[in-house]
Amino acid sequence: MLDTPTTQSQPMTATAVTAGTPVLEIRKLTKFFGGLRAVNDFNIAVHPGELAGLIGPNGAGKTTVFNMISGLYMPSGGEIVLQGQDIAGLEPFEVTRMGVGRTFQNIRLFSNLTVLDNVRIAYHMHAGYSMIDAIMRNRKFDAKERELTERAQDFLAIFKLERIQNELAKNLPYGEQRRVEIARALASNPRLLLLDEPAAGMNPGEIVTLMELIHFVKDRFGLTILLIEHQMRFVMGICQRITVMDFGEVIARGTPKEIQENPQVIEAYLGKGAAHA
């Protein structure tokens, strides 16, 4: 408590990162749950402006990797280097403050709050006024609150959510909830965006829209994106480079085309017999 959210007037585009140095570099990341090895010796490097994909069958450990990057799980070993700084083991809110935004596999909106509030909460750490300002309702509060609200509304406008900004999040249909969640993740001002199965539960038409949307936000905000996805079509259509996991280990990496032809991947997805078929 008692901390004042830092006033960071960052531009809406992420600070330029020297090309070549990865935004995110994970080395030898390992996670045990009790005796169970969920992730073993996981390595990945995501470069600035890249749209990288992480795929694998159910239970391969993809979400566990995400949870370790965003600080929800404490890694059992390894390094997570975000722009030259090791963030392994930091509290989630600290990771977020360092510029990592994420969405969740099963949508986690603040369901009893309005869409606008959902997005405004994401910008809380940059709100720029303290609780004392809020209690006094002074000029600083008014100015910053207006700025913050307008900013949030900008995001909503981008996602075509401005008409429903005062709806409670729980009352929205699924597709809109997804978009609110992405808008919210973007509002936290990330450089690296982690998308956990953004296309889950969407029909092909929606998926196309979503792909356009992701491309748009990536270019619009200069983001680096790492996404987990089940739907091959989606991943193959959007990602530049793909890493495949199975049983907590990386089994393949490469361009979509390379991955599609990799027998190990086919085996992991379709079972042993399939590769020989």
Place this chain on the structure above:
Amino acid sequence: MDINPVFLLVTLIKIVAVIAWIYGLLRVVGHASKWVKIGGIIVAFLIVQLAISVPIGSSPILSNFDSGLLFQACTMTMVALGLNLIYGFNGQFSLGQWGFYGIGAYAAADITYRWDNYDAAGLLVAGLGVVLVGLVILMLNRILSRMRGIPVLSAFTLYLIGVIVAGAVALFIGAAIGQALTPLFGTEEAPGFLASALMAQVVFFLAVLIAGVFAAEVSFLFGLPVLTLGSDYFGIATLGFSIVINTLMVNSDTILPFPEMKGGRGMVGIPKVTNWFWAFLFLLLVIIVMRNIVHSSTGRAVMSVREDETASKAMGINVANYKLLSFVVGSLFAGIGGGVYAHYIGFLSPGTFDFLVGFNPLIIIVFGGLGSMTGTIVASFGWIFFLEGLLRVILGQMGTEAPTWRFVLYPITLLLMMLLRPQGLLGTVEWGFLRQREVKPRSREESNTVPVSIGAAPAAK
């Protein structure tokens, strides 16, 4: 005895009038114009003040019975609002609110008691102690918040040591220079500056604030480690807290060094300073502060913790801090409520702060609707006026055996209410001032974003 319908009717009308008054007050405070606001507050104050003090015939509209209920409702509102911040808005199931209420009551009463008994050293120690402890906590908080990964228990131990040191320093300073202040009180015949009538009011005001802050400090120390517990476990720990506090009250003269609190015998000699003005002022303050917190970025962060801790963390919100924040602010309100209560009733006994009675604020906020400030206010007033007002009037008229039925009817009402409206009386409805200002959607032209052409919204409706 016969049932007297006039009494019943009058009592009912009074309840309706009180709720109408609350509605009016909230509307007026929420008004855009500054002058309507000021005028409205003063009018709202005066209406009740006149009803209390100006007799019609030989009895005022609001008799002592009614005004007593009013004061109790005001303090109950403060306590319940605090709990609503903790539980309703932040989702931390706390049963310890009554303990903080008790702490506030005893602390404020002790300060004014010392003032009343010309104990300058005691006053100094109390004031200084609370301030120093507060400063130490703030200072340590600054230092510790820079350290990463400090275990909660270690932080707690450090705070505890800091608080003990601060308390000892206050005690030392108070003892050293306290006596020098005694002449300021003057004598019984020629009261000095400190003993004047004006100072009685000022001391009371400060005492209530100090008591609130003291309750907040205790809640900080207690909440720091305990808020790491999961919801229900936290509830039990806080229940334990209120029982520990109650036990300490019973033993305040033997185990704690406060002979004037007289332990289980109850503390007498507390000046009865609370009047409608103070009750109203503190109520208004609590309502305004609460509303301003809730409808701000801080408030949204607090609510996000209730909605989904994990998502909240992923949005960069320091969940532990916001739990602690709402717990401390909620306890501050309870402490202030306790201070006001102590000076209304003029007598404190540990029995008032028994854990069974401590369920009342919880019942009230659930009744009113979790996360609804209006609901809490209305439910607090309604609850007191129903249980202590209406029920007393009805049963009092039904013969000598009927009053034993009071606590049979009350739980039945409780059950029916919960079964019929599990979301609470008002759900999440807010009135006037307490409503969040609606933000108008910005049209595309206004926004400075580039129009996007990503196709129509997904069809999954």
Place this chain on the structure above:
Amino acid sequence: MQQANTSKPSSFLARGSGARLAWIGKGFLIILALLALYILVKSFFANPQLFAQIVISGLQLGFVYALIALGYTMVYGIVRLINFAHGDVFMVGAFISFYAVARFRLHLWPAAAFPGMSSSLVVLIGSITVILLSMLVCAIMAVTIERVAYKPLRNAPRIAALITAIGVSFFLEFFGALNFVFSPRFIPYERPFEVVTWYISSGIHQVQAGTAPPSGAITFSNIAIIIMVASILMQLALQFLVRRTRIGKAMRATAFDKQAAQLMGINVDRIISITFAIGAAFAGLGGVLYAIAYPSIHSQLGILPGLKAFVAAVLGGIGSIPGAFVGALIMGQAESLTAGYISTPMRDAIAFTILILVLLVRPTGIFGEPEKEKA
């Protein structure tokens, strides 16, 4: 907790600077534990007989708590409801047996039905009848309460059911206090069988009324033994029920995932009712034994034992049956030893402080399963 074994010197975060202070918190706890240990050891050597006596009384208390705590923990495990009315069911159990014994002389029915039966057998069968009656009435009552007050709220917010639980608790306490129900008085309880006390002093001897046992003798009574045996038996029976029977399996399934259990064809409503019934039956048994041990009953009798038992259940890890048992024993000892050696008026305060400290070290109680990490 596992610490990331990173060896990254470049980290500007100075991570670990706080973690290195972990010894402060641990030290604090260790000092408290040592203090408690010191008091106990010192008291033990000062007067071992007294110490043993206090431990025995703590055991008796703890086993009664265990009987009540089982009900709390079962109900919580299945419907996640803190059933505040459970303590009052316990009270009703005590009253049912009181009426059965004092009014209807039910404990003497074998003598009336089979004249010539040996008196000890009469007492045995009679007492068991009374106890079974209490358990049955409590079970029926609990199921009724569940149907009326909790079931309609199963899909409402959890807090709504908690408030109705408090309401039911108030209702039982104050309805019971009405003159024509249990009356508001503290009623001297008539026992179905007499309490016999023995003392250990070079052999076991019975305490004769009016004569003091020799100094240094440790006394214990038949009711203490009955409470312990009953409590342990019930614990074992419950373990058997939950682990080995179909109903037990259904209970565990329901506790694990109500919806999935329903899909598996389990009648969840029935399982919940059974859970309430079993918990209440144990409370009823506890009520009778408690009243026999502490023979003064009134309508608010259940509040404090109920609360303590609940705390015991939390201490042991709510939802866990052995946890409730162990928690109750710890609670009994904590109370008894505090009363004996630290300060009687602070007994509850210290019991709760212990609870809070245990929770800080093990946030879900001693036997509680750690809360699932969710993401």
Place this chain on the structure above:
Amino acid sequence: MRALKISSLFAMVAIAASACGGAATPTAAPTAAPAAEEPTAAPTAAAAEATTASEPAAATGGELKIAILAPLSGPVPTFGVSTRDGALLAIEEWNAKGGVNGMKITPVVEDSQCTPDPAVNAANKVIDQDGVKFIIGEVCSKATIPVSDIATEKKVILISPTSTNPSVTVDSKGKVKPYIFRACFIDPFQGTVGAKFALETLKVKTAFIMLDQSNDYVKGLAEYFEKAFTDGGGQVIGKETYTSKDTDFSAILAKVADTKPDVVYLPDYYNIVNLAAKQAKEKGITATFLGGDGWDSSDLDTAAAEGGYFTNHYSPEDTRAEVQNFVKSYGEKYKDDSGNAKVPDALAALAYDATNLLMEGIKAAGSDDTTKVNTTLEGITFNGISGKITFDANHDPVKSATILAVKDGKVQFNSVVNP
């Protein structure tokens, strides 16, 4: 908008206003207590309010309202019921005799729960709404103390039957509160009597004191017993505290067994005695139990307390006519669950005495003017169930104590100790 600033502005304005009159607001309310009234006759709400107050005090004829504040619900309803029954019996008897000064007495029973807030509400209600000028109650000191302040302010006569805390009749500065009386003797007397009895009659040397720290009544008795016992040459070899909610006394009793005192002083209510004495018996403790008036109840477990003694206000076996008549009429009016006549306990007797005291006071004053009644009560000599009562300077009654013995399963009269 700037609601906070505005409210603080408002605060300043109002502080200025209240500095002169703020503190006085409660007293600014009219203090003339509303008199008896016929509420049903009032046509409208406002008129009802007005009639409550404006009808002149009926000195003769009409109605005299007496409020009985008793804890009928809450933690100790049993005390409330006894108190109410005792007081109602007295009122009934007076009404049968034609009332006081020709006024018919109407009781107003209110539940005050033995807790400050409800007690204050109940008091305010009976004073403001019902226009009562005389209160019998409350039972518990912690409820009577705040009520006594209200009564003093409103010039309402209050006689507490059983509140023993000195603060009931004396304020924190040591001044006697006018209009406030009590019908029971206070702790110093009873504690001292108990100690004297132990030393002189029982001729014991060592005592063990068990007390409830949170109960001022028990604490007071224990304190004065200890003082008198030590002063008289006895030795207090142990002192252990418990709380009123305890049921298990084994830890304390283990210590009692260990120290082997001659007497155990347990000045608590019968419910605690039932438990503690019974457990002591089962543990083979042979010390004599000694207690105070709290033991007095038909629910005292005589088997548990066998061999014990306690000081009391009266004995139902007392042969005085007042006592026997009281016991008889109480038993006729109130029956227990199985239809047997109830034996009045000390609470009932004291409530009965308190009510009679009040009536005598009103009768002697010749009117229901509380100032006059106050004066007559201060000088009254009244022969009640609990002995001859006069009031000392602190409005505490000066009267004799009775010592009762529990013997052969019965409570028997032992002796009377005069002050």
